Amino acid sequence: MSEVRKRRFVVARFDPDRDAEPRTQTYEVPCQPDWKVLDALNYIKDELDSTLSHRWSCRMAVCGSCGMNVDGKPTLTCKQAVEGYGDQVEIEPLSNFPVIRDLVVELEGFLEKLQHVKPWIVRAKELAVEAGPVRQSPEELELFTQFSYCINCMLCYAACPVVANEPEFLGPAAIALGHRYNIDSRDEGAHERNEIFRGEGTIFSCSYANECSEVCPKHVDPAAAINQAKFNAVIDWATSLVLPRGGR
Amino acid sequence: MARPAHPHAMAASKPGRTRTAPPRMPPEFPMRGRYRAYTLFDATGLVYLLLGLLALRLAWALGDGEAAWSAAMAGFRNPLYLAFHALALVSVLFVGVRFFRLFPKAQPPKLGPLEPPSAPVILGGLYGAWIAVTLLLGAILAGGIF
């Protein structure tokens, strides 16, 4: 028989119409042993307090919606088992983000940073359809595959001390995705992205905390991407000093 | 309560329709969990800065002549300097190990036709160089060679 264990969930609450600042509310939740943290939150919403707001969707760690701070650490709540926690679990919205309500954070800032790096194939000249598919070898694919696994869950942003203090820093996921396209053999937009990386994107602000890679649920290793990107950006800068480009 | 983050951290370029609670830093920052090693790593910057300046002072004294050099070297016998250098040694080792751990994955995957060596080879090279240079320079400074 399953053993139900009662846990206290101390959950951050914030209603912009009623609260001057965030507060907490504690709920007693009877946790099934196979539950994820998200199950406990849904129990709270369904059975105890329907005013609680939180994001979630796929329940299988691919949509990136349900990221929150659990006991101080950025976590995908649909992936994280409740079993490893103690009698009291603290749930807060992701660090480093403005909070819209309860556990829901403002995403727009991230989406702007993401768009800024042009996370798509950029070609100097589009190929005609008649030219056929662009060929890419398995070796070329392998160079960037890992960085394409990002699900935009933003746990890395919540973990990064530089994101916390430098509003212009592009942040781990955006840089990793920009870098993913820079090293994609089909892409020709590396110079543009490198100029953004060196410019307002300030990727050199990354100070090697490596927290982004520690918390990433998809093993993207954004820290590797950022530091590879720094190197590539310097080479791009050096070559553009010697061979000025005529602009695209 | 976690420290406040920058008031505009992760802010959108246009404000949303409702007011938001300000962003807060990760609760474990600065000295809990893995953030402690990170903060200390940054703090070793002070040690490196002082080491550079002390080496500069020694180099200058060497150019000034015997009296200045002997005085500078004698000054290092002060317990404060000894404590600093002991701390500096620990710092340098800590920085080396942490930096070398990151180094392999920071190499760009492909530079034109060039690929970086595998991580074990890079690490072997780095630690090999570190040990070899330490032994060689140490032997030279301590009077064993030349």
Next chain:
Amino acid sequence: MKHLLLRLEPVVWLLFGQGILIGTILLTAWVLVVGLLVPLGWVPADALAYQRAHRLAANPIGRLVLLAIAALPLWKGAHHLRALAIDFGGAQRDTLVAPLLYGVAAVGSLLAIAAVLRI
């Protein structure tokens, strides 16, 4: 100032990277022998008596090594102290702090060049 700092960032990053890499590799023996073993008397003091020290330093390789030990760690130090300042809420004063720290590193590096040349 902000734009100047951004334009210089690649150069600073390279110097900082060498400050860690070359600096750390050279500093280990330096701190051990010059900072601890000789002052403690565990290595005879005449190993670094003036005549010998001068002879070791007064050749191209010696000058280069001494320059690296004096100058490169300054850049690692400046860059990391700047990062530390920002991590503790210093983004706004960065336009004052960064030039100050990098200024110390730059002046120190120039003095280091002068110092090794006059040995």
